[in-house]
Amino acid sequence: MEHRPLKPDADTREHLVVIGNGMAGCRAVEELLARDPTRYRVTIFGAEPRVNYNRIMLSPVLAGEKCFDDIVINDAAWYTDNGIALAAGDPVAAIDRAAKTVTTRSGLSETYDRLLIATGSDPFIIPVPGKDLPGVIAFRDMDDVDTMLAAADAGGDAVVIGGGLLGLEAAHGLSLRGMKVTVIHLMPTLMERQLDEAAGWLLKNALEARGQTILTGADTAEIVGDGRVEGVRLKDGTLIPASLVVMAVGIRPSVALARDAGLAVGRGIQVDDHMVTSDPAVLAVGECVEHDGQVYGLVAPLWDMCRSLADGLVEKPSGYRGSATSTKLKVSGIDVFSAGDFSGGDGCEDIVLRDASRGVYKRVIVRDDRIVGAVLYGDTADGNWYFDLLKRQEDVSNLRDLLIFGQAFASGGGAADPKAAVAALSDDAEICGCNGVTKGQVVSCIAKGAHSLDAVRGTCKASASCGSCTSLVENLLALTLGDEVKAGPKTICKCTSFGHDDVRREIVAQAMRSIPEVMQKLHWTTPDGCSSCRPALNYYLLCALPGDYVDDQQSRFVNERLHANIQKDGTYSVVPRMWGGLTNPRELRAIADVVEKFNAPMVKVTGGQRLDIFGIKKEDLPAVWADLNAAGMVSGHAYGKALRTVKTCVGSEWCRFGTRDSTGLGVKIERMSWGSWMPHKFKIAVSGCPRNCAEATIKDFGIVCVDSGYELHVGGNGGIHVRATDLLCKVATEQEAMDHCAAFIQLYREEARYLERTAPWIERVGLAHIVARIVDDEPGREALRARFLYSQSFSQDDPWAQRAEGAEAEHHAPMARFTPQEAFA
Amino acid sequence: MTTAEWLDIGWVDQIPVRGSRTVQVEGGGDIAVFRTAEGKVFALLDRCPHKHGRLSQGIVHGGAVACPLHNWRISLSTGEALGEDKGCTPTVPVKIDAGRVLICRASTLKAAA
Numbered sequence: 001m002e003h004r005p006l007k008p009d010a011d012t013r014e015h016l017v018v019i020g021n022g023m024a025g026c027r028a029v030e031e032l033l034a035r036d037p038t039r040y041r042v043t044i045f046g047a048e049p050r051v052n053y054n055r056i057m058l059s060p061v062l063a064g065e066k067c068f069d070d071i072v073i074n075d076a077a078w079y080t081d082n083g084i085a086l087a088a089g090d091p092v093a094a095i096d097r098a099a100k101t102v103t104t105r106s107g108l109s110e111t112y113d114r115l116l117i118a119t120g121s122d123p124f125i126i127p128v129p130g131k132d133l134p135g136v137i138a139f140r141d142m143d144d145v146d147t148m149l150a151a152a153d154a155g156g157d158a159v160v161i162g163g164g165l166l167g168l169e170a171a172h173g174l175s176l177r178g179m180k181v182t183v184i185h186l187m188p189t190l191m192e193r194q195l196d197e198a199a200g201w202l203l204k205n206a207l208e209a210r211g212q213t214i215l216t217g218a219d220t221a222e223i224v225g226d227g228r229v230e231g232v233r234l235k236d237g238t239l240i241p242a243s244l245v246v247m248a249v250g251i252r253p254s255v256a257l258a259r260d261a262g263l264a265v266g267r268g269i270q271v272d273d274h275m276v277t278s279d280p281a282v283l284a285v286g287e288c289v290e291h292d293g294q295v296y297g298l299v300a301p302l303w304d305m306c307r308s309l310a311d312g313l314v315e316k317p318s319g320y321r322g323s324a325t326s327t328k329l330k331v332s333g334i335d336v337f338s339a340g341d342f343s344g345g346d347g348c349e350d351i352v353l354r355d356a357s358r359g360v361y362k363r364v365i366v367r368d369d370r371i372v373g374a375v376l377y378g379d380t381a382d383g384n385w386y387f388d389l390l391k392r393q394e395d396v397s398n399l400r401d402l403l404i405f406g407q408a409f410a411s412g413g414g415a416a417d418p419k420a421a422v423a424a425l426s427d428d429a430e431i432c433g434c435n436g437v438t439k440g441q442v443v444s445c446i447a448k449g450a451h452s453l454d455a456v457r458g459t460c461k462a463s464a465s466c467g468s469c470t471s472l473v474e475n476l477l478a479l480t481l482g483d484e485v486k487a488g489p490k491t492i493c494k495c496t497s498f499g500h501d502d503v504r505r506e507i508v509a510q511a512m513r514s515i516p517e518v519m520q521k522l523h524w525t526t527p528d529g530c531s532s533c534r535p536a537l538n539y540y541l542l543c544a545l546p547g548d549y550v551d552d553q554q555s556r557f558v559n560e561r562l563h564a565n566i567q568k569d570g571t572y573s574v575v576p577r578m579w580g581g582l583t584n585p586r587e588l589r590a591i592a593d594v595v596e597k598f599n600a601p602m603v604k605v606t607g608g609q610r611l612d613i614f615g616i617k618k619e620d621l622p623a624v625w626a627d628l629n630a631a632g633m634v635s636g637h638a639y640g641k642a643l644r645t646v647k648t649c650v651g652s653e654w655c656r657f658g659t660r661d662s663t664g665l666g667v668k669i670e671r672m673s674w675g676s677w678m679p680h681k682f683k684i685a686v687s688g689c690p691r692n693c694a695e696a697t698i699k700d701f702g703i704v705c706v707d708s709g710y711e712l713h714v715g716g717n718g719g720i721h722v723r724a725t726d727l728l729c730k731v732a733t734e735q736e737a738m739d740h741c742a743a744f745i746q747l748y749r750e751e752a753r754y755l756e757r758t759a760p761w762i763e764r765v766g767l768a769h770i771v772a773r774i775v776d777d778e779p780g781r782e783a784l785r786a787r788f789l790y791s792q793s794f795s796q797d798d799p800w801a802q803r804a805e806g807a808e809a810e811h812h813a814p815m816a817r818f819t820p821q822e823a824f825a
Numbered sequence: 826m827t828t829a830e831w832l833d834i835g836w837v838d839q840i841p842v843r844g845s846r847t848v849q850v851e852g853g854g855d856i857a858v859f860r861t862a863e864g865k866v867f868a869l870l871d872r873c874p875h876k877h878g879r880l881s882q883g884i885v886h887g888g889a890v891a892c893p894l895h896n897w898r899i900s901l902s903t904g905e906a907l908g909e910d911k912g913c914t915p916t917v918p919v920k921i922d923a924g925r926v927l928i929c930r931a932s933t934l935k936a937a938a
Binding site: 528529535553555556558561562566568815 | 835844846862879896
């Protein structure tokens with residue numbers, strides 16, 4: 001990386017040099033800037049060639065739930081905006097305390113007035129033969145993740161040594177990436193430092209159910225391989241093949257630099273309550289330090305340390321007093337929470353709740369009427385509450401009986417209201433674990449004007465990472481602002497805190513592939529959604545992954561499941577497609593025959609110039625479709641959120657006013673666009689002259705032929721709120737009219753919310769947006785059109801034909817029949 | 826197997842997960858038999874208490890079904906309308922025996938009548 005001159009000549013401020021561009025180093029600088037942005041000139045040295053990112057989110061990156069950009073905490077602009085010099089990719093090699101300089105590996109030297117060491121920790125590599133073979137890595141930084149991703153692309157077996165937090169997250173990610181994963185753990189149960197035996201066992205079962213092999217009590221003898229890792233041999237002789245071995249057995253404070261510089265080092269760099277080392281000009285913070293005999297390997301204590309450190313730097317010392325810690329496992333779908341000490345011992349009472357059918361296990365450890373530890377598995381909603389009580393050392397004697405049932409119960413009915421639950425949290429209760437944001441910080445950020453979820457996310461970062469605390473933040477907004485709270489985007493339904501646009505964006509960003517996956521990753525609050533969100537998610541996935549996504553029939557409304565319209569008496573109506581409104585004797589005869597054969601009580605010409613056959617029984621539908629198919633007719637999709645009809649007038653072929661062949665163009669457009677699924681029903685019309693007999697100006701897409709070409713209209717609606725179209729543009733040729741139509745449909749398919757017709761969509765986003773995308777941006781229009789036609793290559797098959805041939809015939813027949821005698825016997 | 830008390834209507838697997846099948850009772854209303862995502866099976870008269878929509882054609886979610894006509898949500902276990910709506914559909918006890926679905930004869934007759 002190129003080095004800029006780090007010192008502007010005119011700057012005479014005290015120079016703070018930070019070694020470590022990670023979570024602790026940058027957070028310390030952030031805290032300092034928040035207190036006094038001008039006092040120090042700041043230079044940061046980072047070993048990795050990157051800006052500051054959220055290391056605890058590496059697991060979601062590995063799992064494919066996030067990409068690197070999502071976990072960047074401070075981007076390049078932050079360094080520039082705050083006048084911070086960053087030397088990334090060039091680790092500091094030595095500190096000279098007498099000369100007050102640091103020197104990097106490449107030889108760059110820098111003097112300091114104050115030095116902050118935030119070197120974090122190093123992964124522990126167990127000293128077994130083969131540990132240095134290519135393919136043996138730790139799980140510590142973005143490079144490790146890249147190595148794992150490359151290995152996963154090649155496929156094969158992976159062994160993860162270490163069944164702690166990090167090891168399991170690595171195993172989960174590799175498993176999701178398609179590798180066959182074995183976890184080797186020395187101890188008898190997983191995550192034994194965080195979980196008790198019972199929770200460890202539940203966790204092991206859950207992971208095995210996901211296809212991982214978990215070996216506990218397994219001791220690694222050697223890593224084998226000829227020039228590259230090929231497997232791991234255990235002390236009992238078992239050989240496990242592996243093309244990738246991830247060592248995640250623990251971390252050690254990174255103290256080599258400090259020790260070489262002669263600073264006092266125990267297990268970590270020794271610091272006082274203000275994070276000052278044995279040299280008053282040198283500070284240290286984060287996982288590399290030892291405070292009061294403790295070292296920490298979790299993120300929450302960093303925030304506490306950085307606050308004390310920054311207070312000291314601006315000479316308002318506050319003092320760090322150590323941190324209680326809690327952990328969560330970031331493995332989607334497996335909720336594990338652990339805090340404090342659960343090892344029990346004298347005077348400890350265990351309160352345990354097990355609910356096997358829900359897969360829930362909770363254990364709270366109380367000593368002298370105070371919570372000292374908590375382990376939650378399967379339902380971790382109350383984790384923050386227990387942790388808060390633990391940190392505050394609150395007397396829980398009067399909650400004792402109800403404690404295990406969680407906050408809602410223990411606080412008495414009122415707290416069933418989530419707002420009351422949030423109100424009851426203390427100011428230093430942690431709201432967002434990813435970003436280390438407390439309730440007090442969120443409230444103050446709201447008080448300073450962040451009046452929406454997005455604003456809070458943008459200001460104090462709460463809920464901006466994994467999103468699992470979104471509802472807490474929303475409750476704080478409601479609590480703080482009362483009625484002033486600005487309604488965020490409407491959520492899809494009560495099952496989620498996400499709106500339609502967010503869900504669509506996340507589906508694409510996280511490359512989600514199924515409804516359960518969306519519900520899991522976006523923290524749906526219901527087990528399998530509801531009749532509002534499931535059809536929407538089904539559509540969004542279908543639109544995002546044409547040809548790839550497997551349609552979920554049970555998430556479709558009955559009309560789309562049965563390819564006919566349900567009527568109020570439980571019978572169905574059937575509409576065959578008549579291209580452009582044209583028909584012929586053979587089709588008419590077939591329709592007439594069906595009407596007679598199945599005793600359809602009514603046939604009606606629809607508003608879209610098709611024939612609708614009413615009163616067909618569900619069990620007769622396959623036979624009706626077979627007869628209509630035999631006459632060459634396919635489904636009219638009159639039942640679906642799909643292209644319905646293309647209405648036409650007779651045009652130039654017969655009409656004395658017609659300027660162009662509107663019927664022919666209508667047929668062509670219908671041939672192009674039939675079968676496509678849409679956010680809502682979609683209607684097209686083509687009129688042959690401005691007399692507009694096809695009523696093209698109240699259709700989703702309308703074409704009015706004129707002497708000089710084709711006027712293209714969009715966003716019309718003849719429904720409850722009649723809306724005339726907006727003129728999109730005028731084009732000269734049929735082909736251009738078709739191309740614009742395809743692009744418009746695709747834009748609507750990709751951007752409108754499910755069940756939003758074109759009229760409200762256009763009113764929401766503005767006609768200018770549509771014009772910019774379709775008319776002004778020719779390559780963009782072409783790309784939209786190409787995506788539409790690609791999608792159409794999968795969707796233009798007649799659902800009636802498959803059913804007529806017997807597909808899913810059981811949908812149409814009862815499961816059993818009982819005659820009265822039998823039933824009444 | 827069918828007994829004096831229980832009617833055998835078929836295999837559990839014949840009911841789609843998060844879906845339903847019906848049982849016709851001659852001279853009476855159909856019975857809708859549902860299977861939830863969790864694998865539980867429930868039976869109700871196939872008639873929404875609101876406007877008699879066919880519940881068997883609705884979307885099954887959690888322990889409820891949304892009626893296809895007007896989206897009332899009906900509890901599969903109690904037959905009660907959920908949320909703001911009021912009304913109840915008769916339920917029929919179900920048991921599973923070695924993969925076979927059995928519905929209570931007396932309740933079936935009462936519900937279908």
